[in-house]
Amino acid sequence: MLRRTWICAVGLTASLLAMTSLHAEPLAPDAFVRQVSGEIIDAVKADKAIQAGDVGRIRALVDAKVMPHVNFQRMTASSVGPQWRSASPEQQKKMLVEFQTLMVNTYSGALTQVKDQTVVVKPLRAGAAEGSEVVVRSEVRGKGDPIQLDYRLEKAGEGWKIYDVNVGGFWLVEAYKGQFAKDLSAGGIDALIATLTQKNKSLAGAKN
Amino acid sequence: MTGAAHLRRWLGLLLLVAAGLLGGCATVPGEGVSKVDPWEPMNRKVFAFNEAVDQAAIKPAALIYQNVVPNFVRTAVGNVFGNLGDIWTTANLVLQLKPKLAVDMGARALINTTFGIGGLLDVADEAGLERKASEDFGQTLGFWGLKSGPYVVLPIIGPATLRDATGLALDLRDSGPSRVWKEPRDRNAASSLQVLDTRVKLLNAGRVLDDIALDKYVLLRDAYLARRRSLIYDGDPPEEENAPPPYKAVIKRESSDTK
Numbered sequence: 001m002l003r004r005t006w007i008c009a010v011g012l013t014a015s016l017l018a019m020t021s022l023h024a025e026p027l028a029p030d031a032f033v034r035q036v037s038g039e040i041i042d043a044v045k046a047d048k049a050i051q052a053g054d055v056g057r058i059r060a061l062v063d064a065k066v067m068p069h070v071n072f073q074r075m076t077a078s079s080v081g082p083q084w085r086s087a088s089p090e091q092q093k094k095m096l097v098e099f100q101t102l103m104v105n106t107y108s109g110a111l112t113q114v115k116d117q118t119v120v121v122k123p124l125r126a127g128a129a130e131g132s133e134v135v136v137r138s139e140v141r142g143k144g145d146p147i148q149l150d151y152r153l154e155k156a157g158e159g160w161k162i163y164d165v166n167v168g169g170f171w172l173v174e175a176y177k178g179q180f181a182k183d184l185s186a187g188g189i190d191a192l193i194a195t196l197t198q199k200n201k202s203l204a205g206a207k208n
Numbered sequence: 209m210t211g212a213a214h215l216r217r218w219l220g221l222l223l224l225v226a227a228g229l230l231g232g233c234a235t236v237p238g239e240g241v242s243k244v245d246p247w248e249p250m251n252r253k254v255f256a257f258n259e260a261v262d263q264a265a266i267k268p269a270a271l272i273y274q275n276v277v278p279n280f281v282r283t284a285v286g287n288v289f290g291n292l293g294d295i296w297t298t299a300n301l302v303l304q305l306k307p308k309l310a311v312d313m314g315a316r317a318l319i320n321t322t323f324g325i326g327g328l329l330d331v332a333d334e335a336g337l338e339r340k341a342s343e344d345f346g347q348t349l350g351f352w353g354l355k356s357g358p359y360v361v362l363p364i365i366g367p368a369t370l371r372d373a374t375g376l377a378l379d380l381r382d383s384g385p386s387r388v389w390k391e392p393r394d395r396n397a398a399s400s401l402q403v404l405d406t407r408v409k410l411l412n413a414g415r416v417l418d419d420i421a422l423d424k425y426v427l428l429r430d431a432y433l434a435r436r437r438s439l440i441y442d443g444d445p446p447e448e449e450n451a452p453p454p455y456k457a458v459i460k461r462e463s464s465d466t467k
Contacts, residue, residue: 109416169438170431178430179422
């Protein structure tokens with residue numbers, strides 16, 4: 001008798017699990033941001049090496065937890081602007097590699113600051129999730145004043161991808177546009193790639 | 209009223225008018241000169257000067273302050289300046305017709321000034337009245353539609369626009385610290401302490417900035433201008449460059465709230 005109940009319970013649980021996975025709705029954009037930022041903060045809090053600024057570990061974390069959720073191609077293209085389309089595939093590839101290295105550096109600096117913060121995702125505006133692009137607002141709360149952290153997301157299949165981030169009122173793509181403008185107008189995308197390579201080299205040198 | 213006060217008031221008004229005029233001029237795109245930054249050559253010189261002063265004096269002093277003064281004392285110092293800032297924020301919220309926020313922030317300042325012993329303790333925060341806004345007079349001017357005018361780097365103080373520099377003149381004259389510390393000697397000591405308090409909080413941000421910037425001057429300028437615009441629209445600035453000033457939307461919202 002007992003045995004039958006037990007089997008029954010297992011069967012019920014299994015079928016329930018199967019049902020929830022079959023009926024899994026695509027994540028709402030705000031839930032997506034909550035999940036990703038929660039994962040990253042938890043990973044940093046659990047890892048002493050990352051808090052100490054271990055670049056290798058941070059790179060691994062960014063590659064595993066951040067990059068899969070970012071449309072990096074789009075971010076790069078809009079940061080470079082019109083010159084992106086006229087660039088050769090070779091140039092585009094180099095640009096993506098160097099820009100990504102710089103981004104990981106940006107991130108590694110920020111992630112070493114994570115200590116007792118929590119991320120509060122704000123509710124979406126009514127109807128915002130209907131479109132293919134949506135802004136999700138959040139706030140990093142810790143010691144001192146909260147820091148505004150917003151995301152621009154685009155629909156990608158069943159889920160979402162990040163294509164721009166706003167820190168304290170400043171969109172990242174806008175920031176890099178300003179940083180890239182001088183090199184782009186002086187020597188085109190090759191000059192920009194050279195500057196980025198140089199910058200990344202000096203950063204790697206300073207950290208090792 | 210003394211003659212000196214009169215003169216200062218007139219100077220303020222003059223700056224205000226100049227800001228309006230130059231703001232108008234700055235919207236004419238120039239050849240090769242950044243629209244928002246027509247004074248770039250001069251600004252870059254002041255920026256270089258500020259960086260040198262920071263490296264030689266302010267940053268080392270901030271590091272000493274951080275290492276020598278115990279954490280709870282630094283927190284108390286930060287709380288006092290934060291509380292004075294909250295009072296000034298409340299005044300500016302009133303000027304910006306935001307009664308609900310003004311009441312919240314006013315209550316916060318009142319609680320911290322009384323139960324928090326002159327602002328030493330941030331008891332309001334623990335009571336759930338956290339800082340919801342931080343407003344200065346430059347934001348109030350922007351709220352009422354005054355254009356930012358050209359970007360300007362002030363000696364020691366750093367990034368500003370002509371509008372924000374005008375606002376800052378009033379901030380410094382009428383905000384908390386200058387009202388609390390009347391003697392010039394005390395006021396100077398308070399200002400120095402405030403600079404250290406601020407600089408310590410920026411120690412880590414500075415490292416991140418140095419790491420990612422290809423041109424630190426441009427990065428700080430763009431960040432400052434974007435942040436100010438965002439603050440004036442309470443964190444939600446419109447996409448269009450020539451959007452209507454924030455007061456229109458706020459008046460609409462407040463009047464529909466009271467119906």
